[in-house]
Amino acid sequence: MSARKSVAVVGASGYTGRELVRLLARHPGIELRAVMGGRAGQQPDPPELPFDDVVEPLDLARLAGVDGVFLCTPHGASAELARQVLALGPRVVDLSADFRLRDPAAYAATYGHPHPCPELLAEAVYGLTEHARARLAGARLVANPGCYPTSILLPLVPLLRAGLIDRDAPIVADAKSGTSGAGKAPTARTHFGAVHENFLAYAVGTHRHAPEIRQEAGFDRITFVPHLLPVFRGILTTIYLQPAPGVGADEVRACLREAYAGERFVRVYPRGLPELSRVQRTNFCDLAVAGAGAHVVVVSAIDNLVKGASGQALQNMNVVLGLPEDAGLAP
């Protein structure tokens, strides 16, 4: 049995940091050694009540002794922190977008500033766990996938590899996310009065996750449109693909069932359709397939804060540190 490991969470005041702390509290093989804010010199708010989690100021020196560090800091800030933490020894799982795009030019075009640490890009492993285990095993730096990409790549990657999709036809990924994906900072867009009893599409043709999706799918003709749901947790994506000749919904479903046959966290439905309530607060990605007109439709559901962020980050850290992959992730 593997020995107990130690980790720290940096940038713990946001939703993904808080979620990681919640998951780690139940982890049998990891000790949570430090919970820190994201910026040096920034004194985090004291806990509101005595039994609240304490977020300490960022103190890199204290990270030297831990086995792994989760960075829940914003893109732009994470890259530099990753470099500093790696120099101290710990492995890093970065939940920001900083190491997801392999091409620094694509990063600059997407995020509006040069990549802060291009020299680390080559060794960063894109942590879509089910498809990255071999590289994760010895990795020092993991780029944790974006929430939308996770919900789209888990179904598309096996289908594209198996050649079941007509590559001459574009794929539609119509994704709907709860508001936690927009973060904890109050904005006009996430004000209760702007979300409740409302629904909208946004960033049509311009969302920052589109290059990440295309890179990891290895397929450019994916049209991705995100929408904002009046729920807190969850992403449900409806994917419309045109199958290769002779392929129908049954073949697509069979391919996914085979691809994920031994997987703990990807459930391919034999019938029925996923809904957010089936995956909320779990690390599951639920997939279902149905034919509709000229398309095969794949419906994919995850909890954006778990499989779409902190749960997958923990799954990746487990692999990196040699722990059982599902430790701390029971539903």
Added chain:
Amino acid sequence: MSARKSVAVVGASGYTGRELVRLLARHPGIELRAVMGGRAGQQPDPPELPFDDVVEPLDLARLAGVDGVFLCTPHGASAELARQVLALGPRVVDLSADFRLRDPAAYAATYGHPHPCPELLAEAVYGLTEHARARLAGARLVANPGCYPTSILLPLVPLLRAGLIDRDAPIVADAKSGTSGAGKAPTARTHFGAVHENFLAYAVGTHRHAPEIRQEAGFDRITFVPHLLPVFRGILTTIYLQPAPGVGADEVRACLREAYAGERFVRVYPRGLPELSRVQRTNFCDLAVAGAGAHVVVVSAIDNLVKGASGQALQNMNVVLGLPEDAGLAP
């Protein structure tokens, strides 16, 4: 100025009937003469409080004197009621699905029983008002469009007519509806605990509105998938189309702006995107166009109870009775 007209609402205890009563209360040119339940012999519930609307038992004889009757009764029941009411004299706007499909065989296949009054199908006018005025003027019987079809046909009809869409490529209509579309009767599916903080796709490839959409679009390759939102009012549909050669988002937008230039209830956005809150409790259909990858994306938003049901029904009745088309429909 046109003389004051009189109408009745039959099947007034559901959401669409109630909405019609609400709209008619403000109508300057229509007197609401009777508000009846949908089944003969069925004694409707007494009003809960003295100031509640009274829904009276169905009494066909009393409908003889009115100019128009709204049928808010379920499909299957509406057709026979329509025949009886027409025999008494009034014009009929039927909010059910009974007269939407021109082919009785398609009706039987879709609704699971033979059409109750096939002899009336030929004269029924499909009341997508903006595209049906010429036929509505003298009509005796109007088939009020379904909620999902309204949100999809208003953008697609002008684009297909103008030849801006590549007819060799399938169109995706990913539609999201509030729960009022599922009606007022309590079901496991519409229980608060099953809807709140949840979201799901349903009826993939099998929804009854699909044949109606294809018939009125005059185009078969439309893949329509409905979803259930945790909101009460509104449908937002995201439509993915592949444009004809040389056509882009700008041409698509220009086509819609021209098609609806003089229209009171269809608003084509020069920029930005619709959201449900902009159309709730109005008769507007809001449309926006953006390019995304290989697709041109059209986002369409309506209030399913207003433009998707009772508002459009009133708009149709206004045309049928020679009243100003927007009477009683100010936002």
Added chain:
Amino acid sequence: MSARKSVAVVGASGYTGRELVRLLARHPGIELRAVMGGRAGQQPDPPELPFDDVVEPLDLARLAGVDGVFLCTPHGASAELARQVLALGPRVVDLSADFRLRDPAAYAATYGHPHPCPELLAEAVYGLTEHARARLAGARLVANPGCYPTSILLPLVPLLRAGLIDRDAPIVADAKSGTSGAGKAPTARTHFGAVHENFLAYAVGTHRHAPEIRQEAGFDRITFVPHLLPVFRGILTTIYLQPAPGVGADEVRACLREAYAGERFVRVYPRGLPELSRVQRTNFCDLAVAGAGAHVVVVSAIDNLVKGASGQALQNMNVVLGLPEDAGLAP
């Protein structure tokens, strides 16, 4: 019939200003001459879309010609604006708290700064319309009641006057409000993630509406605790009072029914209980009475943005300008 009047709304970018603009659009006897922001020199945001309402910069000179001005500006700012507008001629209905407390010392203690225009306090009429008509008729300046006070005073004022309440026992007013009462500015408290699927009490013993309630009730022993509901519109207050000897729920209900017998906007239930959905988007205050143990319980429901703010403001302006009191306020 009264001639058409003209008004302006100042501070129109918040929820109450927007609600007033919505109500005035339907008013048959008032022309809305100007819709302005709340601060001089502040250039309001341009309308997002061509069909959005335009909020113009504050321009006091343009207010000289109108009959009435609604101030939807924050407390502290309203008082000085009221003085300037009154000097130009128009009557003023101020929706802020600036003229609600008659005693400038109470104002300073409650709002944390000296009253900006104490010389106007004496002539300001507290506009709980149903109880203020005589003074409203010739008024130049109306202090529009707070939302919580409206929901509490409409039931309590007649009961205290009639001596039906045991004045030796304290009254409990447990009030629950939708988030629109907290305004349109994004805050941590009104972030979707902090409100949705949540509920809380706040400002126990310290809310600024408590002195206003006590002043207008003429009774000090009222314990008022507000709560934040995960809804957008509405206040429901549950009032627990101990009746005077020989008085029970029936006498309390009869007193309220008599007090509001001729009233258009106060509905006293013969049976059943109010709920928010019955009053949302209306100017109604719904009241019901039931006995429970040692208490008589009065449940009161209003839409905080209508009867609790803009609707009552319009009702007051109608009286001030000699228009029919319910003009523009039909449900």
Added chain:
Amino acid sequence: MSARKSVAVVGASGYTGRELVRLLARHPGIELRAVMGGRAGQQPDPPELPFDDVVEPLDLARLAGVDGVFLCTPHGASAELARQVLALGPRVVDLSADFRLRDPAAYAATYGHPHPCPELLAEAVYGLTEHARARLAGARLVANPGCYPTSILLPLVPLLRAGLIDRDAPIVADAKSGTSGAGKAPTARTHFGAVHENFLAYAVGTHRHAPEIRQEAGFDRITFVPHLLPVFRGILTTIYLQPAPGVGADEVRACLREAYAGERFVRVYPRGLPELSRVQRTNFCDLAVAGAGAHVVVVSAIDNLVKGASGQALQNMNVVLGLPEDAGLAP
């Protein structure tokens, strides 16, 4: 260390049964041996998907070998099942109301039918765990407290015992509950369209939990009014009490802090106020105290499905079976 115990859940298709199954899945010391429906001969629905929990038909014989049985069956049905199960050997924790009222006449008056097993009433232990440990230790039958009573009794019991409350003045308990308290069966009252963006009081002066509250408080003058919140989980109760002479909020808070000083699941706030989000999915009861006018206000928050039902039931079962009281109940 105690040996591993075995239990069964009967009536597992409702919300409380489902919640128990969820909690037991994490329990280190209990094996869940059977998950059954509530009625003999009733074939429960098959699981929708292969990975769903299976609810088996009721089979009393199979319960003979387990250490404890949770009854999540409706009042009226539970009592007879309890008798049969007890005869087979296992201890019983009954989540229904059948054994909460000690007086069978009070039961008949409250529930509208004679008590099915009055002979068991004497030995049933009312399981407000923190105040029932001594009797729970050897108990065969536990009456699990109602959700509202739990939220009210945990604060009131120590205060009444300590004499800090003026017994000549009535207490107000204004309680607000999420819809899961109303159960899983679809009704007009719990339809999404009737709950969402709505709020209401109900059962004023007539709720079935009132006699239970008075019995266990040992104090009759408690006025309890329940309300229905548009949330799924949680009860927040605002309690207004008049303190005994010389007592204020500080003394009340100190009394509660002392009473619950060593308790794992009752948290008395030194400052601030509880909200539902702090207790949802936990077994905590959070309490805060503040002065307001003539009253001391105590705010109490629980998750109605956990501390108000299944969590407390498991806490009770742990005590009954000699397991650590908090086993399986970590937040």
